[in-house]
Amino acid sequence: MSIAFLCPGQGSQQPGMLHRLPDHPQVQKTMNDAEDLLKKDVFSLDTEKEFQSTTAVQISLFLWSIAMYRVFRAEGVKPDMAAGHSVGAFSAAVIVEALSFKEALKLVRKRGKWMEEEHPSGYGMGVVTGLSYNQLKRLLKEHDSNKTVYIANLNADDQFTISGSQTALDVFLKSASNEGARKAELLNVTVPSHCELMRDVTKKMRQALNEISFSRPKIPYAGNAIARAFLDAERIREDLAESISKPVRWNETVHLYYERGARLFVELSPQAVLSDLVNKTFPEARAISVSNGLENCLFLLERYNRKS
Amino acid sequence: MNPIQVQREKTRSWTTRRDAKRKRKDGLSGITDGKVIPTESIVDVLETLIKPGDRVVLEGDNQKQASFLSQALSSVNPEKVKRLHMIMSSVSRPEHLDLFEKNIAERVDFAFSGPQSLRVAQMLEDEKLTIGGIHTYIELYGRLFIDLIPKVALVAADKADSQGNLYTGANTEETPTLVEAAAFRDGIVIAQVNDITKELPRVDIPGSWVDYIVEADKPYQLEPLFTRDPRHISEIQILMAMMTIRGVYEKHKVQSLNHGIGFNTAAIELLLPTFAEKLGLKGEICKHWALNPHPSLIPAIESGWIESIHCFGGEVGMEKYIEARPDVFFTGPDGSLRSNRTLSQLAGQYAVDLFVGSTLQMDRDGNSSTVTSGRLAGFGGAPNMGHDPGGRRHSTPAWLNMINSDDPLARGKKLVVQMVETFQSGNQPVFVESLDAVEVGKEAKLDTAPVMIYGSDVTHLVTEEGIAYLYKTDSMEEKRAAIASVAGVTPIGLERNAKRAEQLRRDGIIALPEDLKIRRTDAKRSLLAAKSVEELVDWSGGLYEPPAKFRSW
Numbered sequence: 001m002s003i004a005f006l007c008p009g010q011g012s013q014q015p016g017m018l019h020r021l022p023d024h025p026q027v028q029k030t031m032n033d034a035e036d037l038l039k040k041d042v043f044s045l046d047t048e049k050e051f052q053s054t055t056a057v058q059i060s061l062f063l064w065s066i067a068m069y070r071v072f073r074a075e076g077v078k079p080d081m082a083a084g085h086s087v088g089a090f091s092a093a094v095i096v097e098a099l100s101f102k103e104a105l106k107l108v109r110k111r112g113k114w115m116e117e118e119h120p121s122g123y124g125m126g127v128v129t130g131l132s133y134n135q136l137k138r139l140l141k142e143h144d145s146n147k148t149v150y151i152a153n154l155n156a157d158d159q160f161t162i163s164g165s166q167t168a169l170d171v172f173l174k175s176a177s178n179e180g181a182r183k184a185e186l187l188n189v190t191v192p193s194h195c196e197l198m199r200d201v202t203k204k205m206r207q208a209l210n211e212i213s214f215s216r217p218k219i220p221y222a223g224n225a226i227a228r229a230f231l232d233a234e235r236i237r238e239d240l241a242e243s244i245s246k247p248v249r250w251n252e253t254v255h256l257y258y259e260r261g262a263r264l265f266v267e268l269s270p271q272a273v274l275s276d277l278v279n280k281t282f283p284e285a286r287a288i289s290v291s292n293g294l295e296n297c298l299f300l301l302e303r304y305n306r307k308s
Numbered sequence: 309m310n311p312i313q314v315q316r317e318k319t320r321s322w323t324t325r326r327d328a329k330r331k332r333k334d335g336l337s338g339i340t341d342g343k344v345i346p347t348e349s350i351v352d353v354l355e356t357l358i359k360p361g362d363r364v365v366l367e368g369d370n371q372k373q374a375s376f377l378s379q380a381l382s383s384v385n386p387e388k389v390k391r392l393h394m395i396m397s398s399v400s401r402p403e404h405l406d407l408f409e410k411n412i413a414e415r416v417d418f419a420f421s422g423p424q425s426l427r428v429a430q431m432l433e434d435e436k437l438t439i440g441g442i443h444t445y446i447e448l449y450g451r452l453f454i455d456l457i458p459k460v461a462l463v464a465a466d467k468a469d470s471q472g473n474l475y476t477g478a479n480t481e482e483t484p485t486l487v488e489a490a491a492f493r494d495g496i497v498i499a500q501v502n503d504i505t506k507e508l509p510r511v512d513i514p515g516s517w518v519d520y521i522v523e524a525d526k527p528y529q530l531e532p533l534f535t536r537d538p539r540h541i542s543e544i545q546i547l548m549a550m551m552t553i554r555g556v557y558e559k560h561k562v563q564s565l566n567h568g569i570g571f572n573t574a575a576i577e578l579l580l581p582t583f584a585e586k587l588g589l590k591g592e593i594c595k596h597w598a599l600n601p602h603p604s605l606i607p608a609i610e611s612g613w614i615e616s617i618h619c620f621g622g623e624v625g626m627e628k629y630i631e632a633r634p635d636v637f638f639t640g641p642d643g644s645l646r647s648n649r650t651l652s653q654l655a656g657q658y659a660v661d662l663f664v665g666s667t668l669q670m671d672r673d674g675n676s677s678t679v680t681s682g683r684l685a686g687f688g689g690a691p692n693m694g695h696d697p698g699g700r701r702h703s704t705p706a707w708l709n710m711i712n713s714d715d716p717l718a719r720g721k722k723l724v725v726q727m728v729e730t731f732q733s734g735n736q737p738v739f740v741e742s743l744d745a746v747e748v749g750k751e752a753k754l755d756t757a758p759v760m761i762y763g764s765d766v767t768h769l770v771t772e773e774g775i776a777y778l779y780k781t782d783s784m785e786e787k788r789a790a791i792a793s794v795a796g797v798t799p800i801g802l803e804r805n806a807k808r809a810e811q812l813r814r815d816g817i818i819a820l821p822e823d824l825k826i827r828r829t830d831a832k833r834s835l836l837a838a839k840s841v842e843e844l845v846d847w848s849g850g851l852y853e854p855p856a857k858f859r860s861w
Binding site: 130132133134157158227228252255256259260261 | 401402405423424425426427430434681682734735736
């Protein structure tokens with residue numbers, strides 16, 4: 001019976017999120033470290049206006065997860081495995097100790113910037129629920145014959161995000177709605193993540209990753225592009241680059257960690273998107289987000305540790 | 309005449325296996341001089357006794373797991389112990405697959421891997437393991453005595469004495485079979501036990517079959533797999549249960565049977581003392597069972613419906629209740645249940661009238677599978693129960709009732725009933741053009757597609773729409789029409805022809821609830837003999853002690 005830490009990606013941001021982090025020396029330290037490195041007031045990043053930029057969103061989410069991870073470490077809690085969704089993978093790489101906080105933060109900033117520059121406007125993402133993977137693939141074949149819409153995240157058996165140009169997304173989401181999707185709508189995301197349209201960003205990121213050193217991870221890291229548990233620094237390096245232009249196989253990741261024994265999932269996030277997915281899928285497991293309150297998490301972790 | 313020249317192998321030794329075993333055991337002289345291995349030495353012992361390439365059977369089915377030994381095996385040095393060929397009924401625990409990640413083992417034969425089905429599929433794809441075969445329980449047990457004879461058996465028991473006699477009690481399950489395959493062909497048998505005591509309640513496995521015992525650091529893992537909380541039984545499931553009781557059990561006088569895991573069958577069990585009793589069926593149907601001790605059967609037992617139950621395994625919380633009902637259950641002189649997975653599987657295959665199961669997908673020919681994309685799970689015992697054993701000779705009213713021709717050599721058939729709602733949760737249709745299993749089989753390069761129950765074996769299909777009496781159909785075309793007629797608004801159901809369905813109904817090949825004199829509006833939860841786990845406890849007079857996760861009061 002193990003504990004898995006989950007780090008969110010875009011979509012889990014909330015204006016003011018950094019201001020709502022708990023008052024803890026480790027939070028303060030993380031923000032100070034970040035300010036030294038970014039040479040700017042990090043608490044100015046989490047406004048609604050700043051969040052128009054994916055860079056601000058990605059940095060804020062990364063800092064949020066790492067600050068909370070450090071709080072847990074200071075309180076004596078260690079995970080047995082870690083996984084991150086999209087940019088959350090960089091947080092996970094820090095948690096498994098494959099990548100240093102400083103290097104990771106610099107990479108996250110680059111990631112956001114490069115993604116923005118690649119498609120400054122006219123592109124985005126949508127969400128489709130209530131269809132199976134096969135049904136969605138069939139719909140794409142029928143209604144997107146030019147192949148301009150891509151499956152970007154496989155979040156649950158019946159929940160997916162798609163990427164593409166605004167116009168292509170609009171057309172396809174309408175068809176999905178007509179063909180029985182429970183929900184088919186645009187997301188408030190300005191970049192077409194996790195698809196071919198990001199191939200060049202993958203190339204740039206691979207180059208950047210090759211210039212820094214990785215350590216052998218202490219605990220498993222879950223790949224985004226290939227849903228495997230990696231204990232090998234090179235596989236993590238490759239995944240952090242490759243996953244920018246490949247679908248995130250999150251559903252498999254969570255199943256994989258469940259099968260590897262995770263029964264308590266702690267989401268280091270201002271929202272509870274990932275933990276809701278776990279709770280919906282696995283009645284035998286327990287998932288909680290730090291957004292439910294640090295005290296609640298610590299209480300659960302303590303009770304859990306005593307039990308196992 | 310040319311006499312055949314027989315060249316006797318004068319130099320050949322006929323005791324190589326026995327000698328090898330002795331030599332391995334000699335290696336343990338520094339650790340133990342008897343049968344008892346100190347708990348903390350278990351990893352050393354495994355590294356000494358197990359050699360590279362050994363065939364190792366590790367106990368673990370869907371309920372009971374030799375969890376201490378599996379953890380110890382996954383902690384051995386892969387330089388010393390490697391290339392193992394694992395035989396496991398069920399690949400269930402994370403460390404079962406860690407064995408392959410760590411290169412301790414490389415090949416596996418199994419029957420079920422539901423709890424690790426994604427990892428099995430991934431590791432097969434990554435060439436981290438090879439699969440010998442995905443078996444049914446009985447097949448796998450059979451092969452332990454033919455061409456998969458184990459060098460080492462790692463098993464679990466409740467208690468042992470210092471002579472190595474084992475008490476496996478209610479959870480005897482597959483232990484005697486695994487031990488027998490190793491013990492009588494010079495394999496080494498190691499049993500983890502929860503306690504070593506002076507006196508055993510009874511001996512389930514004699515000490516002379518056992519080489520070593522080791523006290524585990526904590527009791528072996530045991531899952532309450534067969535407990536279904538009546539709270540979650542829906543009115544559609546009650547309707548289907550009513551139809552099955554009338555349209556199958558009563559119609560064919562089904563006296564002996566097996567139920568799979570699920571809420572559909574739990575509903576049947578809970579309708580016996582109410583709905584079926586009112587129909588005057590007590591003593592006519594459902595008397596003899598090959599079944600785990602389902603708590604949902606308590607009201608039927610208490611109402612005098614049940615004459616006998618033989619069990620594959622135990623069920624957590626049912627121990628005291630069973631001890632108090634030895635007229636119904638198989639119990640030892642000590643009072644506790646004796647289960648036996650091999651024998652109950654055989655009984656369920658050959659000696660019962662009927663099996664009821666469920667599935668996630670069924671194609672238009674009635675083939676069914678619970679396999680989903682990207683997972684490799686196997687089916688454990690369902691294919692044993694869910695087929696017609698062609699070699700059967702003895703007859704019963706239900707078996708004879710399946711004869712559908714004037715052929716003088718005609719024989720009966722086992723009733724294989726599939727009970728499904730036309731849509732699964734998440735709005736996925738159960739009736740599909742093609743089973744996911746076909747694709748999964750191709751992806752995993754299996755020799756045959758992983759079908760759970762073949763359409764050719766299914767005699768009855770029950771859905772919320774009605775019953776299809778598939779054994780009565782005399783062509784594939786008619787069978788497909790019958791399946792489509794009860795398949796609702798799924799893609800297969802939409803192929804139905806209304807006129808044809810009406811004809812099938814007149815011919816008695818399909819029956820709607822009203823044909824069975826069942827009003828849909830009568831299918832109410834108030835019909836259930838117990839509507840919650842708490843009420844099951846009441847029925848048992850407080851003897852049933854449900855595990856914590858089922859206690860909501």
